[in-house]
Amino acid sequence: MSEPHRTAEEILVDLVAFNTVSALSNLELIEYVETYLVGFGVGSVRIASDDGTKSNLYATIGPADRAGVVLSGHTDVVPVANQPWDTDPFELTRRVVDGELRLYGRGSADMKGFAAAVLAMVPEFIEAELQTPIHIAFSYDEEIGCLGVGRMIDKMCGDLVQPQLVIIGEPTSMQIVTAHKGIQGFRTEITGVAAHSSAPHLGVNAIAYAAEIIQFLFALAAEKQAQGDPDNGFHPPWTTFNVGQIQGGEALNIIPEHCAFSWEFRPVPDEDSAAIKARFDSFVAEQIEPRLRAENPSATIETRPLAAVPPLRRDENSPAERLTRHLTGANTTHTAAYVAEASQFQANGIPAVLCGPGNIDQAHQANEWIALDQLNQCTDFLHRLLDWAKTGGPVP
Numbered sequence: 001m002s003e004p005h006r007t008a009e010e011i012l013v014d015l016v017a018f019n020t021v022s023a024l025s026n027l028e029l030i031e032y033v034e035t036y037l038v039g040f041g042v043g044s045v046r047i048a049s050d051d052g053t054k055s056n057l058y059a060t061i062g063p064a065d066r067a068g069v070v071l072s073g074h075t076d077v078v079p080v081a082n083q084p085w086d087t088d089p090f091e092l093t094r095r096v097v098d099g100e101l102r103l104y105g106r107g108s109a110d111m112k113g114f115a116a117a118v119l120a121m122v123p124e125f126i127e128a129e130l131q132t133p134i135h136i137a138f139s140y141d142e143e144i145g146c147l148g149v150g151r152m153i154d155k156m157c158g159d160l161v162q163p164q165l166v167i168i169g170e171p172t173s174m175q176i177v178t179a180h181k182g183i184q185g186f187r188t189e190i191t192g193v194a195a196h197s198s199a200p201h202l203g204v205n206a207i208a209y210a211a212e213i214i215q216f217l218f219a220l221a222a223e224k225q226a227q228g229d230p231d232n233g234f235h236p237p238w239t240t241f242n243v244g245q246i247q248g249g250e251a252l253n254i255i256p257e258h259c260a261f262s263w264e265f266r267p268v269p270d271e272d273s274a275a276i277k278a279r280f281d282s283f284v285a286e287q288i289e290p291r292l293r294a295e296n297p298s299a300t301i302e303t304r305p306l307a308a309v310p311p312l313r314r315d316e317n318s319p320a321e322r323l324t325r326h327l328t329g330a331n332t333t334h335t336a337a338y339v340a341e342a343s344q345f346q347a348n349g350i351p352a353v354l355c356g357p358g359n360i361d362q363a364h365q366a367n368e369w370i371a372l373d374q375l376n377q378c379t380d381f382l383h384r385l386l387d388w389a390k391t392g393g394p395v396p
Helices: 007-018 027-036 108-120 123-127 148-160 206-226 273-295 319-328 342-346 372-391
Strands: 044-048 055-061 068-074 093-097 100-104 134-139 165-168 177-180 183-191 240-248 258-266 300-309 332-338 351-354 367-369
Touching: 007 027, 007 108, 007 372, 027 044, 027 055, 027 108, 044 148, 044 332, 055 123, 055 148, 068 108, 068 148, 068 372, 100 108, 100 342, 100 372, 108 123, 108 273, 108 367, 108 372, 123 134, 123 372, 134 148, 134 372, 148 342, 165 342, 165 367, 177 300, 177 342, 183 206, 206 240, 206 258, 258 300, 273 342, 319 351, 342 351, 367 372
Parallel strands: 068 134, 068 165, 165 351, 177 332
Antiparallel strands: 044 055, 055 134, 093 100, 100 367, 177 351, 183 258, 183 300, 240 258
16 A cells, blocks of 8 residues: 655655754665655665765656656755754744745755655656656765765666756756856865974974965955956856865964865856866965975975866756746746756756755755745646656657
8 A cells, every 4th residue: 555645844844854964874864765665666776875874866757768857856954053043953843934934944945845845746756657757866965065966877877767857956946047156175284393483483384374375265266256257147257266164273382283274166167177276286386385395395285175066057958948947937047156966967968957946045054944835836846747747748
């Protein structure tokens, strides 16, 4: 006997209750989804991380020998530590604000709301006897650099029938996003030489050199801002930079032996990311390392990558855009300054767009919420997808 049909809100209650902050495992949530799908006779495949503590999940409803439409979302969420939440972030809470029913909880907007809406539609997808399959793809570690989805894409393109297109349910207020920025993230570590602060000539100040490098990054940021194209559709319309973390030093009266900082840039689609990194490397090699080692040959500097996700580029002939326009009735599309997994699908030959419930402005902060009306709009969208997939016809 199949499971009873549940609403998106009812499923969202369960999904929010799983603490899937990226530093933790998502396996309990994955097992929950597996069990839910099995209740309707739908099998799924896990594509796990190297250490087995996290996993993607991929399932197909409809004919498995045909190329279908992927509904994709990430299962991890950002941390809640040091955020002033009014409610338990892992307990979905209903509140009416200015006449609008809102559902509060970590991941409600970004992006468990979309996952809940997709799962709520499973029984209807099954009953419809789809001619074009609908694939469900849930990933891990999107929030820390889109690290997990690549394994799942390899599985789709290697062992399975490669899908026609993918709709990623990032919180876009159900608008269509056809381009997003990328991210290149790094950690730079300087090792100097400790000494008493009264004798700086005997040490190598790692923080001082780090400050010079950071200043170079700020100069690059100003240069890219000045070169921004106000007509490219992005906000802001230039490649941005950020130094997000820094650690260094032991005490006020010790020349700091170590300093490390994490930094990133988010390129617009027409940016030459390799050229930016090459300029950074040249500055360090020509302006920093010679002076660093002249002070002491044992001093070192090293930069290693943390994240690398390309931008999503607008494709005028994208079947993902055409289908999503058909389903939403939208005449316009948008861009996103944030990074998503869409570009990785695109890089592997699977056309992709973003379109999902909720607003990105509510994500990544205390009291994250999604309007119930947004979940309902997403459900309506999925019903229209179902109607199209029943026909087995071409993308409009």
